[in-house]
Amino acid sequence: MKPRILLVEDETDLGNVVRQYLEMEMPEFQVDWVNNGRAAYERLKTRQTHYQIALIDVSMPEMDGFELAEKIVQLGLNLPFLFLTARNEKSDRLYGLKIGADDYISKPFDIDELVLRIRNILKRNAGVVIAADNRSAIAREDVIFYKETLKLVIKNTNEIDLTPREAELLDYLFRNENRVLKREEILTQLWGQNDYFLGRSLDVFISRLRKHLNDSDFISIDNVYGVGFVFQVRRK
Amino acid sequence: MKPRILLVEDETDLGNVVRQYLEMEMPEFQVDWVNNGRAAYERLKTRQTHYQIALIDVSMPEMDGFELAEKIVQLGLNLPFLFLTARNEKSDRLYGLKIGADDYISKPFDIDELVLRIRNILKRNAGVVIAADNRSAIAREDVIFYKETLKLVIKNTNEIDLTPREAELLDYLFRNENRVLKREEILTQLWGQNDYFLGRSLDVFISRLRKHLNDSDFISIDNVYGVGFVFQVRRK
DNA sequence: ACAGATTGTTAACAGATCTTAAACGGCTCG
DNA sequence: CGAGCCGTTTAAGATCTGTTAACAATCTGT
Numbered sequence A, B: 001m002k003p004r005i006l007l008v009e010d011e012t013d014l015g016n017v018v019r020q021y022l023e024m025e026m027p028e029f030q031v032d033w034v035n036n037g038r039a040a041y042e043r044l045k046t047r048q049t050h051y052q053i054a055l056i057d058v059s060m061p062e063m064d065g066f067e068l069a070e071k072i073v074q075l076g077l078n079l080p081f082l083f084l085t086a087r088n089e090k091s092d093r094l095y096g097l098k099i100g101a102d103d104y105i106s107k108p109f110d111i112d113e114l115v116l117r118i119r120n121i122l123k124r125n126a127g128v129v130i131a132a133d134n135r136s137a138i139a140r141e142d143v144i145f146y147k148e149t150l151k152l153v154i155k156n157t158n159e160i161d162l163t164p165r166e167a168e169l170l171d172y173l174f175r176n177e178n179r180v181l182k183r184e185e186i187l188t189q190l191w192g193q194n195d196y197f198l199g200r201s202l203d204v205f206i207s208r209l210r211k212h213l214n215d216s217d218f219i220s221i222d223n224v225y226g227v228g229f230v231f232q233v234r235r236k
Numbered sequence C: 001a002c003a004g005a006t007t008g009t010t011a012a013c014a015g016a017t018c019t020t021a022a023a024c025g026g027c028t029c030g
Numbered sequence D: 001c002g003a004g005c006c007g008t009t010t011a012a013g014a015t016c017t018g019t020t021a022a023c024a025a026t027c028t029g030t
Helices: A012-025 A037-045 A065-075 A090-098 A111-125 A164-175 A183-191 A196-215 B012-025 B037-045 B065-075 B090-098 B111-126 B164-175 B183-190 B196-215
Strands: A004-008 A030-034 A051-057 A081-085 A103-106 A137-140 A143-146 A151-154 A158-161 A180-182 A219-224 A228-233 B004-008 B030-034 B051-057 B081-085 B103-106 B128-130 B137-140 B143-146 B151-154 B158-161 B180-182 B219-224 B228-233
Touching: A004 A012, A004 A037, A012 A030, A012 A111, A030 A037, A037 A051, A037 A065, A051 A065, A051 A111, A065 A081, A065 A090, A081 A090, A081 A111, A090 A103, A090 B111, A103 A111, A111 B090, A111 B111, A137 A164, A143 A164, A151 A196, A164 A183, A164 A196, A164 A228, A180 A183, A183 A196, A183 A228, A196 A219, B004 B012, B004 B037, B012 B030, B012 B111, B030 B037, B037 B051, B037 B065, B051 B065, B051 B111, B065 B081, B065 B090, B065 B183, B081 B090, B081 B111, B090 B103, B103 B111, B137 B164, B143 B164, B151 B196, B164 B183, B164 B196, B164 B228, B180 B183, B183 B196, B183 B228, B196 B219
Parallel strands: A004 A030, A004 A051, A051 A081, A081 A103, B004 B030, B004 B051, B051 B081, B081 B103
Antiparallel strands: A137 A143, A143 A151, A151 A158, A180 A228, A219 A228, B128 B137, B137 B143, B143 B151, B151 B158, B180 B228, B219 B228
């Protein structure tokens, strides 16, 4: 199952913008947006879904952000959280940090900075390391490729261990998706030379990767006869 | 030994003030202050002393803060760091966060806020630490590791005595749980160098730790062929 | 449609890498 | 000085991986 981010924000416009931006910038996460503290609390209480991090607006009707955060701590969920708020008084900031916030970000905030801060918090906390530079994990539609752990996850269920060479080739394909790659290009890039036997070797790896990618509805490796291959990533 | 904080700051006055204040507010930590990036790098390169967090000034002569931080990431130390800086341009802030900073704090900063932010970062990073009668311990699921007394307790029944080297390696693994650790990283950090025989030695210790951890249902040490190891901590 | 070229798939092999037990040798401490 | 501990080295066996081989399937120009 995709790791999840919980966004708690009562302003409809801002909530929508942030959710959309996060899903675009961090496609390997699902963003759940709720518009009040109580709804967030209900979700967290019954650990039905497990969240990686919570982004909480301080000023909300009914149950405000501070109150929600305190409940999170009380519940003993080890859930990182940060505040997104228009209130930038020192006392508020200190209070937020004191109850354990991993960050306290004042509106208007830079959304790129928010993404980076979230990534850095998750990096320390979660098992799955996703670097900001997108080099260690690549997500496309129903496929996530963790380059460092040599793991390939399809439809969030199917977890496959790759060999180093398989991973290297797959990485190369991802970095050149949707364009025709000549055999010669691939061989000189990955094997350093280009002869008949290495060509056959490449075919074997292509075959293995195809088998691995069988369960994906969006990704396939297509042959261009006499030329090379195309790593096709279809969009939804 | 007291856990340590590394402060890298070239301005003498500020360095002194911050160090004194931190030691007053966080007496359980020892604060080591060095006044340039190169000195900090030398300390971190081989693992003479182990730090919990690094506070880094961006503007320094010789090796600047960004450069130092990049080296920290390259070395594969899982060391949290944050920037203390007078530069508050958006591009600088984004760059700092991009290379993995846990925070980017602009001077003049509120020292109480700094302390809170440091505490929150450490809280997440250290996991459940039991500080009873000054024996520091790391607890994860069904395993408790008392690193001062070199004892490992599994399921509250099985008590195992570790050798110093075993404990050192296990400590390193705990600090880097759920990440791929390259053989080279481990060897340069723990043994100070990396050659064939030390590699064999590492394998032997891994094997011994595995035997010790056999009774845990949650922790295992997995190999990534041709790369290194992953210290897997599964959650309930 | 046919032949040759290219590509696809599977199995087998050899070398690299990893695992583990056991032997070794330096060190400490009584 | 002898026993015990501990890190290192050795060595044998297990496992993993990239390559090769063999054969099947597909493509292309004629």
